[in-house]
Amino acid sequence: MLSDDDWWRDAVVYQVYPRSFADASGDGVGDLAGVRGRLGYLRDLGVDAVWLSPFYTSPMADGGYDVADYRDVDPVFGTLADFDALVADAHALGIRVIVDLVPNHSSDQHPWFRAGLRDRYIFRDEPNDWESIFGGPAWTQAEDGQWYLHLFAPEQPDLNWDNPEVRAEFRDILRFWLDRGVDGFRVDVAHGMVKAAGLPDVGPKEGRQAELLGDERLPYFDQDGVHDIYREWRPILDSYPGGRMAVAEAWVSSPERLARYVGPDELHQAFSFDFMMADFHAKSFRAVIEKALAEAELVGAPTTWVLSNHDKPRHVTRHGSLARARAATLLMLALPGSAYLYNGEELGLPEVLDLPDELRQDPAFLRTGESRDGCRVPIPWTSEAGFGWRDPWLPIPGSWGPLSAEAQQDDPGSTLNLYRAALRVRKEHPALGGGTLTWLDSPKDVLAIERHPGLVVVLNTGDEPVRLDAAGRVLLSSGPVPGDGTIPPDTTVWLER
Numbered sequence: 001m002l003s004d005d006d007w008w009r010d011a012v013v014y015q016v017y018p019r020s021f022a023d024a025s026g027d028g029v030g031d032l033a034g035v036r037g038r039l040g041y042l043r044d045l046g047v048d049a050v051w052l053s054p055f056y057t058s059p060m061a062d063g064g065y066d067v068a069d070y071r072d073v074d075p076v077f078g079t080l081a082d083f084d085a086l087v088a089d090a091h092a093l094g095i096r097v098i099v100d101l102v103p104n105h106s107s108d109q110h111p112w113f114r115a116g117l118r119d120r121y122i123f124r125d126e127p128n129d130w131e132s133i134f135g136g137p138a139w140t141q142a143e144d145g146q147w148y149l150h151l152f153a154p155e156q157p158d159l160n161w162d163n164p165e166v167r168a169e170f171r172d173i174l175r176f177w178l179d180r181g182v183d184g185f186r187v188d189v190a191h192g193m194v195k196a197a198g199l200p201d202v203g204p205k206e207g208r209q210a211e212l213l214g215d216e217r218l219p220y221f222d223q224d225g226v227h228d229i230y231r232e233w234r235p236i237l238d239s240y241p242g243g244r245m246a247v248a249e250a251w252v253s254s255p256e257r258l259a260r261y262v263g264p265d266e267l268h269q270a271f272s273f274d275f276m277m278a279d280f281h282a283k284s285f286r287a288v289i290e291k292a293l294a295e296a297e298l299v300g301a302p303t304t305w306v307l308s309n310h311d312k313p314r315h316v317t318r319h320g321s322l323a324r325a326r327a328a329t330l331l332m333l334a335l336p337g338s339a340y341l342y343n344g345e346e347l348g349l350p351e352v353l354d355l356p357d358e359l360r361q362d363p364a365f366l367r368t369g370e371s372r373d374g375c376r377v378p379i380p381w382t383s384e385a386g387f388g389w390r391d392p393w394l395p396i397p398g399s400w401g402p403l404s405a406e407a408q409q410d411d412p413g414s415t416l417n418l419y420r421a422a423l424r425v426r427k428e429h430p431a432l433g434g435g436t437l438t439w440l441d442s443p444k445d446v447l448a449i450e451r452h453p454g455l456v457v458v459l460n461t462g463d464e465p466v467r468l469d470a471a472g473r474v475l476l477s478s479g480p481v482p483g484d485g486t487i488p489p490d491t492t493v494w495l496e497r
């Protein structure tokens with residue numbers, strides 16, 4: 001509970017994308033009062049914490065990841081008073097609050113950029129060959145002919161972390177939110193702030209540079225100097241009571257490199273994106289789980305699992321079916337460590353693939369044709385037309401009535417009730433949460449692990465039902481099981497020995 005400094009080690013954290021979660025003001029865009037109004041839903045779901053994607057003052061060139069004032073709430077989301085009320089109510093329900101911190105870049109509407117404080121950004125007379133993650137060159141020319149660096153949209157100039165004023169500012173921003181009672185930070189582009197000295201060219205590559213992320217080190221990501229920043233931040237977090245933490249969003253080339261971000265003098269967690277990117281196959285899952293656990297153990301950190309977020313197609317669609325998504329979720333929630341859920345996955349929402357182009361808002365869409373809007377469609381709360389929204393900023397598919405929270409609320413077989421049951425068992429069963437796992441022998445398309453004491457988790461990714469010797473009483477299953485000791489395809493079961 002709230003006094004435990006290590007709460008984050010096995011926490012289930014629920015990501016709220018504020019624009020899409022719940023709208024109290026009725027303007028079609030979600031807001032903080034909307035989140036506050038749904039805290040009861042989150043308590044009933046059984047999550048330990050919420051992570052709020054950015055709600056700060058922003059022109060919304062990148063859905064709020066372009067921050068113009070790091071210490072205020074954008075009017076579309078409410079006020080600082082709304083934020084304080086949300087934190088107070090969440091804490092009263094035993095739910096912690098993590099906020100997003102965006103230190104790699106600000107908005108071009110940030111007062112520093114508007115005032116022309118060029119030493120706080122990265123200006124050069126000539127651009128190099130770096131490309132924006134959102135497509136096109138990473139440099140835009142200012143009126144006087146100089147170029148500024150933006151690893152994302154042109155409206156998101158990269159900050160210059162060689163400048164001590166930038167460092168001091170972010171230490172102060174951390175304290176601002178810690179003083180307001182936040183329990184932690186999700187650090188955006190945690191691998192980006194420090195660039196290789198001299199800004200060397202990447203050189204000729206096949207395809208877009210962004211496609212190399214995860215395979216190769218680029219001169220603008222995962223530079224060793226970035227760790228000095230976290231070593232500056234950690235004592236600040238540690239100076240507050242109650243276990244304040246930070247989780248890194250770091251896309252790096254290997255689990256070894258990822259593990260460097262966590263530990264007693266840096267950040268507490270780093271998302272294991274390899275798990276999110278794995279194919280739905282026992283072998284792929286096992287490979288990434290083994291590697292992530294081994295690396296995390298070396299630095300004494302828990303592993304941080306995730307299947308969906310606001311940047312990737314929802315896992316129902318990625319893995320090809322709701323049955324597979326539910327099976328992957330039960331696997332994730334049985335692994336040692338902490339797990340992050342993305343709003344709407346508990347309803348089994350699929351990616352929306354047919355949004356009209358003119359409604360898409362992702363800045364990457366215009367440049368690459370790829371868009372993250374399909375996982376950002378607002379949450380259907382009620383089953384009737386409108387789904388609890390008036391004129392939502394992205395249209396909710398008319399077919400989503402049966403997926404709404406209202407429709408699933410009392411249906412024992414619903415995905416919502418599967419998530420609730422899984423989180424309840426996870427909390428109550430001594431084998432789940434932290435700890436270790438043992439791999440059990442299993443057929444080729446089956447993944448079987450034992451959690452101690454007395455829990456066996458089996459995932460069947462093959463085409464045929466399987467029967468296991470390790471069978472026991474079924475505590476929970478991601479889909480129907482016949483009761484004859486066999487496990488159907490695309491199904492995970494939690495068995496008690």
Ligand code: NOJ
Nearest residue numbers: 062065152188189310311
């Ligand atoms: C990662 C965030 O998750 C994503 O939504 C954003 O576009 C980029 N960082 C840039 O801030």
